[in-house]
Amino acid sequence: MSDIILHHYASSPFSEKVRLVLGYKKLAWKSVTVPAIMPKPDVQALTGGYRKTPFLQIGSDVYCDSALMCDVLEHLQPAPTLYPESHKGLARVLAQWADTTLFWAAMAYNLQPKGAMTMFDSPETAKAFGADRGAMSVGMNRLRPADAAAAYKSYLRRLANMLDGNDFLMGSSPCVADFSAYHPLWFTRVCVPVMADILEATPAVLRWMDRMAALGHGSKEKMTATEAIAVCAASAGAVAQNDVSFQDEHGIPLGSQVSIAAETFGPEATEGELVAATRTRYTLKRVDERAGTVHVHFPRIGYVLKAVQPA
Structure with a gap:
């Protein structure tokens, strides 16, 4: 190969x-x-x-x-599989929700001015990034920061509910849904840590994030x-x-x-x-x-x- x-x-x-x-x-x-x-x-x-x-x-x-x-x-x-036989359909549906609805709520929260200011080395870089992403999202409805924060908090609580008694979202091993739900939260925690206090209300989610991060990136x-x-x-x-x-x-x-x-x-x-x-x-x-x-x-x-x- x-x-x-x-x-x-x-x-x-x-x-x-x-x-x-x-x-x-x-x-x-x-x-x-x-x-x-x-x-x-x-x-x-x-x-x-x-x-x-x-x-x-x-x-x-x-x-x-x-x-x-x-x-x-x-x-x-x-x-190890991303699609366990016992819930592969549900895992795919949850992954699709996480890659879209959860992702856009999280990123609208993450990239409000307080978060965006920490990502770029100059106002010019920030302006260029904003223009680039604006061109990619023509016609899309964007959540306002306050609405995004409210939605993000609700979604984090729902993830915490799923983790009650489980190491991962759908059981004892990660599936595709875990990887899809993790990455927008990773961005909050790692790329714009000034915004990461929103995660503190859901300690079960933080512990799950630690388990996900421990999987590493391979060789x-x-x-x-x-x-x-x-x-x-x-x-x-x-x-x-x-x-x-x-x-x-x-x-x-x-x-x-x-x-x-x-x-x-x-x-x-x-x-x-x-x-x-x-x-x-x-x-x-x-x-x-x-x-x-x-x-x-x-x-x-x-x-x-x-x-x-x-x-």
């Missing part, structure tokens, strides 16, 4: 989610640091437009969205973006899909030129040839002058597939 390459940066919450999954599964991986804001020419050489962080690369396969990355890592290393080695692009260009081809059956929901046949973009945050589209549309994911084939032939994978949930009309 080709190396697992994670393209990420230190303070990215969704990157922390994937880093901990790699640690839980005791996987070795290559670490490529990407810019937090645009421009990202090396990122887009591999993704073709998608610019959210992180993304996962294995050879010439590029996987977008942390939910899909969890599925890929589960396939590569099934034990990593640094790699440059240039090296990662060269790995893609030299790759013999894409890894076979787990499920190669075509599931058509759009009336768009395989071989069509299409675009895929996130439903909400990060609307930049990736264009390419639709080469797979399975039960859970889409795959686009695209050619880049530096990266060569790339297969870019997206989950179905949270992404919009459209045909590209000929010019």
Whole structure:
């Protein structure tokens, strides 16, 4: 198997989610640091437009969205599992809630002026970050800080209720829901500690966070973006899909030129040839002058597939 390459940066919450999954599964991986804001020419050489962080690369396969990355890592290393048989459906649903509703409440609380001021080394950096994220969230409804704080407190109490008598959210071992719920709280505690007093009312959550942090990040080695692009260009081809059956929901046949973009945050589209549309994911084939032939994978949930009309 080709190396697992994670393209990420230190303070990215969704990157922390994937880093901990790699640690839980005791996987070795290559670490490529990407810019937090645009421009990202090396990122887009591999993704073709998608610019959210992180993304996962294995050879010439590029996987977008942390939910899909969890599925890929589960396939590569099934034990310990992220999806216990006794509650795998519930775990996925809870993870989806945590990656969306909990995440946005937590980040609206975290990045109010008091928190944001501690993250950046200058007002100019803060302004550039704000403009970048504003462009990614056009049309989204954002919680005001007071509303975000109220919601965040309620969600923390609900997590504490789930931890009553349990080491992890759904039992004695972590599942995908734990990793999804952890990363926005990690951002509060580690990246904007001036805001972390909100966690003190739920000591069970803090103890759970300690258990999650103890999973570590696995074994990593640094790699440059240039090296990662060269790995893609030299790759013999894409890894076979787990499920190669075509599931058509759009009336768009395989071989069509299409675009895929996130439903909400990060609307930049990736264009390419639709080469797979399975039960859970889409795959686009695209050619880049530096990266060569790339297969870019997206989950179905949270992404919009459209045909590209000929010019």
